[in-house]
Amino acid sequence: xxxxxxxxxxxxxxxxxxxxxxxxxxxxxxxxxxxxxxxxxxxxxxxxxxxxxxxxxxxxxxxxxxxxxxxxxxxxxxxxxxxxxxxxxxxxxxxxxxxxxxxxxxxxxxxxxxxxxxxxxxxxxxxxxxxxxxxxxxxxxxxxxxxxxxxxxxxxxxxxxxxxxxxxxxxxxxxxxxxxxxxxxxxxxxxxxxxxxxxxxxxxxxxxxxxxxxxxxxxxxxxxxxxxxxxxxxxxxxxxxxxxxxxxxxxxxxxxxxxxxxxxxxxxxxxxxxxxxxxxxxxxxxxxxxxxxxxxxxxxxxxxxxxxxxxxxxxxxxxxxxxxxxxxxxxxxxxxxxxxxxxxxxxxxxxxxxxxxxxxxxxxxxxxxxxxxxxxxxxxxxxxxxxxxxxxxxxxxxxxxxxxxxxxxxxxxxxxxxxxxxxxxxxxxxxxxxxxxxxxxxxxxxxxxxxxxxxxxxxxxxxxxxxxxx
Numbered sequence: 001x002x003x004x005x006x007x008x009x010x011x012x013x014x015x016x017x018x019x020x021x022x023x024x025x026x027x028x029x030x031x032x033x034x035x036x037x038x039x040x041x042x043x044x045x046x047x048x049x050x051x052x053x054x055x056x057x058x059x060x061x062x063x064x065x066x067x068x069x070x071x072x073x074x075x076x077x078x079x080x081x082x083x084x085x086x087x088x089x090x091x092x093x094x095x096x097x098x099x100x101x102x103x104x105x106x107x108x109x110x111x112x113x114x115x116x117x118x119x120x121x122x123x124x125x126x127x128x129x130x131x132x133x134x135x136x137x138x139x140x141x142x143x144x145x146x147x148x149x150x151x152x153x154x155x156x157x158x159x160x161x162x163x164x165x166x167x168x169x170x171x172x173x174x175x176x177x178x179x180x181x182x183x184x185x186x187x188x189x190x191x192x193x194x195x196x197x198x199x200x201x202x203x204x205x206x207x208x209x210x211x212x213x214x215x216x217x218x219x220x221x222x223x224x225x226x227x228x229x230x231x232x233x234x235x236x237x238x239x240x241x242x243x244x245x246x247x248x249x250x251x252x253x254x255x256x257x258x259x260x261x262x263x264x265x266x267x268x269x270x271x272x273x274x275x276x277x278x279x280x281x282x283x284x285x286x287x288x289x290x291x292x293x294x295x296x297x298x299x300x301x302x303x304x305x306x307x308x309x310x311x312x313x314x315x316x317x318x319x320x321x322x323x324x325x326x327x328x329x330x331x332x333x334x335x336x337x338x339x340x341x342x343x344x345x346x347x348x349x350x351x352x353x354x355x356x357x358x359x360x361x362x363x364x365x366x367x368x369x370x371x372x373x374x375x376x377x378x379x380x381x382x383x384x385x386x387x388x389x390x391x392x393x394x395x396x397x398x399x400x401x402x403x404x405x406x407x408x409x410x411x412x413x414x415x416x417x418x419x420x421x422x423x424x425x426x427x428x429x430x431x432x433x434x435x436x437x438x439x440x441x442x443x444x445x446x447x448x449x450x451x452x453x454x455x456x457x458x459x460x461x462x463x464x465x466x467x468x469x470x
Contacts, residue, residue, distance in 0.1 A: 013140070014150060017206075020203035022157040032251060041180075045115065046407065051397035086129060093126070137378070148297055155296070155348065176191075221369075234445050245439070284337060295345070308353060312353075
């Protein structure tokens with residue numbers, strides 16, 4: 001076991017906490033950006049059935065996420081309330097990911113059942129490890145600004161993991177069996193899953209829960225407090241919009257590059273040139289996300305979390321609209337990459353900001369309702385992430401189907417109708433822009449400003465001292 005001297009090193013704890021979301025994000029980004037394409041073009045499902053799978057499984061998440069939050073809130077071990085789940089669920093997490101990208105040689109109906117079963121299993125296990133991991137943020141420190149630091153380390157490493165997974169995904173598939181081969185996708189996921197297991201174990205070893213919170217009310221009281229928590233409702237709406245924005249664009253990229261960007265397109269720099277492909281586009285976005293994460297702490301400290309959220313979404317709206325007008329040309333390829341860098345920097349600012357705001361909502365709930373429901377509140381963030389991803393992925397597939405998109409089997413070559421190509425361009429531009437506008441409207445009602453959180457932190461410190469003194 002890692003000794004106390006190492007665990008008490010604050011920088012190592014920041015890094016250790018970051019390892020957890022590095023693992024989660026490697027899986028999540030592959031699921032969000034490549035799973036729709038996998039289902040329709042590799043696994044062999046119709047766009048309609050693939051979209052239904054992505055959405056229907058969210059019904060179970062509506063139950064499993066808060067259930068996991070309640071269980072985690074009431075867990076008491078020598079390792080803490082939430083940290084043990086990193087150790088015990090990690091192997092199941094990796095196995096479920098491998099099963100998800102397994103393509104059995106069965107008939108269509110049997111394969112459809114397999115897809116439902118493995119996707120529900122994956123999302124259940126994801127809940128089992130990610131809800132406690134997220135809730136840890138609420139008990140690793142009592143300081144609101146320090147929570148933003150932890151959250152920033154979390155998202156920096158998350159985007160680092162996403163970069164590796166997305167940049168290497170297509171090369172791994174090609175090397176281990178072929179990009180258009182089920183075997184290539186299976187073995188690529190085996191490699192990613194092994195890395196994710198190691199990262200979660202490292203997260204367990206390098207982190208520590210500093211605060212001991214005890215839920216002294218019933219489960220019913222916890223739910224009653226949650227449902228009457230106005231900042232929670234507002235943040236759920238804002239987080240749902242943010243995840244919807246990211247998933248709509250991300251799930252469209254593989255199709256966009258398959259049907260809009262010419263095969264073998266090159267980015268030229270003087271006498272040098274290199275392939276312009278979906279993995280590169282997405283990986284550049286992840287690096288840019290990391291830059292945005294680094295900017296989050298100073299920007300949020302300077303302008304406040306609410307103002308930062310609103311300003312970033314306005315900028316996302318403008319840049320998304322501009323993306324529609326970029327031509328498909330050598331110059332246009334560079335402009336697309338530049339737009340991806342700027343948009344991803346802004347979403348990089350947003351990610352730790354949202355998690356930090358959830359921690360503030362948790363403190364607000366503890367102060368007002370006298371309930372330590374950190375896990376329940378953070379389970380809602382996981383639910384918003386999943387619903388945003390499901391709605392975004394399903395909507396993209398159904399819109400493409402409605403516009404006449406032709407799903408390609410690996411051996412087929414087809415030309416898409418103009419209506420489908422226009423739909424792809426809108427999914428990368430006007431549709432996410434509209435989602436950003438909704439996010440601005442929702443968060444404008446968010447009441448937990450910087451000054452309000454200072455008051456809550458002071459009151460909560462006294463409240464916790466009185467509780468521990470009893």
